[in-house]
Amino acid sequence: MGAPLIGARIPRKEDYRFLTGAGQYTDDVTLPRQTYAAFVRSPHAHAKIKSVNTAKAKGAPGVLGVYTGEEIAAAKLGGLPCGWLITDVNGQPMKEPPYPVIAQGKVRHVGERVAVVVAETQEQARDAAELVQVDYEVLQAVADGRLARAKGAPQLHDIAPDNTCYVWALGDKAAVDAAFAKAAHVTKLDFVNNRLIPNAIEPRAANGSYSRADDSYTLYVSSQNPHVERLLMTAFVMGLPEHKVRVVAPDVGGGFGSKIYLYGEDVVVTWASKQLGRPVKWTADRSESYVSDAHGRDHHTIAELAMDKDGKFLAMRVKTTANVGAYLSTFASCIPTILYATLLAGQYTTPVIHAEVTAVFTNTAPVDAYRGAGRPEATYVVERLVETAAREMKMDPAEIRRKNFIRSFPYQTPVALLYDTGNYDATMDAAQKLADVAGYAARKKASEAKGKLRGLGYAAYIEACGIAPSAVAGSLGARAGLYEAGEVRVHPTGTVTVFTGSHSHGQGHETTFAQVVADRLGLPVENVDIVHGDTSKILFGMGTYGSRSIAVGGTAIVKALDKIIAKGKKIAAHLLEASESDIEYANGEFKVAGTDKKKMFGEVAFAAYVPHNYPHDKLEPGLNENAFYDPSNFTFPAGTYVCEVEVDPETGVVKIERWSAVDDFGKIINPMIVEGQVHGGLAQGIGQAMTEGAKYDSHGQLVTGSFMDYCIPRADDLPSFQVDTRETPCTHNPLGVKGCGEAGAIGAPAALINAITDALGVKDIPMPATPQTVWRALQQKKAA
């Protein structure tokens, strides 16, 4: 065999089909006798539905069916469930208001489903949807999470007084208060972590069909986790037997978290397909996506860091209000708690930390996990505090970090996590070199000579990935396990198909996983194909999110591979007339140790399927193994980003001059794919900090409802990234991998805002720091 495949820059196997238009997305699936659905959505943020008149729509050309909340209630379809139970500070369960698939009597956000029209064509469905007459009694709305608990605020749900879902806390409050009392210096910040709209390139889509032949359903859906979708839909909403439902998530054009969840549209098209006896397809247009996809972030936080006189961190105190939107989306409850507060130690030895999180309902689209999910919010808190503290203490921002780095592992943080390993000096040192921090002063002078302001900012982030040890997750309220499944099918001629419960929607699993398999088996990578995204093919799967695929899904595959090799050794021992314990496997060959007697992998596979000469008394024929893997801990990718900006004080335009990122993702399988993931994550993080921000007005209307107003960064908004990695292998999975999908989005916002505030010489600036925001900050500074 040639060079090792782990660590090789192998071009992505999936790119040929994507780049030549041969991808097969949900909307590309058109079934015989296909029909099309269009949803009628609420134009109001908060209103009573007095009546829905569907008569005109029912009579429109091509219309096959029109369904409202009434039909859904009559059919006894359940509401959408939340997958994580948070227990509040008083030991009470969080408030879980019903989340109907089509509104029942009241709408609570713009874009909420009020009715669905199914017709012969998409245009007919949309034409008829305009004819559905809804009589609303408009109510006062509240969109801003900070106002949700105010006196007199409009109430969304009867079961959630003060619009409060829960008040939750983590950490030792008394110890934190005591440490603050003794602090030499306290740094305090009060900011909003802005709401984001995911905007996957492929909008959400679902195509449900029912077969009368065997009373079964098939749902094609743009999803990140088809098995979870099926489990939630069958067991909790529709009351269907799981074995009668197949969920296929074919090629998926991006998710970023927004396609983890079970959405009402998925349920409705599945249900309607039986009503009509025909498949029903719905594909969101971009405007619908803006108002109906789950959004991300939206925190208001007051954060404080206590230090001794030398800048050693003594304690951190964080109070956050998390806006979860109008209803609890599938994982909404755990994002601002379990995936947020547990990360507040960052890379530092801060001995005590207390976080209190209040989750509130508002008249806005539901908020759930979005690339990073809780960890970008935590990193923003920690890294903005640390950088601000350094400035206030007149210390170098890198030095204050070094002073507080965790250096002995495993390390138990005061916020529940146990870091297995890490080397934060390594990434900091490398990032400073890559960023040429030494040359910064000269560059700043050059900028000043041109009348420009220059600033430099760091973010040293940590994240918890590889979600999750099921027992830990369960003890924290998860209503599902978080293992992964994999199956390795060796074909008689020795090629391999691998079935994984992970789901690739841009991550390149078909390449990375094939590299892992081919490397372990000593086969050419072309001999291995990866299959994912179909509940009828894959034994089970928890799907892809939280940068878990390689760490959890990859490990499940490795476990199955170990079984393949173990069985192969038995077969080879028989064929070579040797003892099993003398057989070694390497480079695609089973060898008798110390001899040149060997059998190729393909020969062993062939013997397994054509078992003429075979140990039938001890072994079954065939070579197909599966495995489930439940991790023993999270993985902890970490790194340092250094960002350098130049600001035009006349206009407020910020130009990112340099971006240096050094990440420690543990072992790296395909550096090219990892770099791509880092680039994409950085782009999204930069988007959050500089261009993106969902805005609702006081009536709950989404002001940023299209690309005309919601700014996703373009290529020319971004610098040429300098990226590098350091490898501190994860200690508890066999590949030593940690995950890389979210890091960029987690670390970037703090680095960028730290750089901008440095350039402007201001303490804080709200995200997104658009030219107008930057210009205003400068005006205010001038006036002060």
Add this chain to the structure above:
Amino acid sequence: MHAFNYHRPSNVNDAAALAAKSADSKLLAGGQSLVQAMKLRLAAPTDIVDLGMVKDLAGIKSDGKTVTIGAMTRHAEVTGSAEVKKAIPALAVLAGMIGDRQVRNMGTLGGSLANSDPAADYPAAVLGLGATITTTKGTHAADKFFKGLYETALRPGEIITSVSFPIPKRAGYMKFKNQASRFAIVGVFVADMGNGVRVAVTGAGPCVLRLAEMEKALGAKFAPESVAGLKVKSDGLNSDLHASAEYRAHLITVMAKRAVEAAMK
């Protein structure tokens, strides 16, 4: 999109006749504004009269005094035209700043002017150069063409056929882009016509407008410092999520200064 009847005439007279036949008809040029409105179901014309096959509406001619550009000339043709680059480089630069490549390959001068989007670029050049708009019913001076928000002097059924731009001594265009849409938050076109200076601003008001004070100052001395200190009043200027009236007023001064710098290069 609602269903509609589609017509594709080959000359301007037929186009005018077809458009006149139905009260809810629309001319289709590059479709970069109209088709979007139709897809969003904001516009629902019964009849579409496509000008794409009307050959004599496209093309660029220069006679040394004026550059005349056909209404159906695409933005990409204007920005790439050797004649425009030679005669009015600022106009070629402006056309190259519109949208993206795809938009520039489809969008047209006539469509942009008829649409009169408050943030469109072409109106700044048309007003800044004092161009003349020729239609099937006569001509319009630029100063009388732009009436308000999405409102022009065009009467129903009137088709723009071409626009004649006087060639200035020197001119410059500076655009401060909306981050998201990349339309102009503020775009300033400055033209030294030899016998006076014209300054036109797009993006800041309901439609493109001129700035008399800046024209006077630049007429006295065509230099950046003539406008750098001139504060623009924010009263009546657009205010939105991306830019308050106050920020726009500030940007007008900055962009005007930079447009003069560009014109002097």
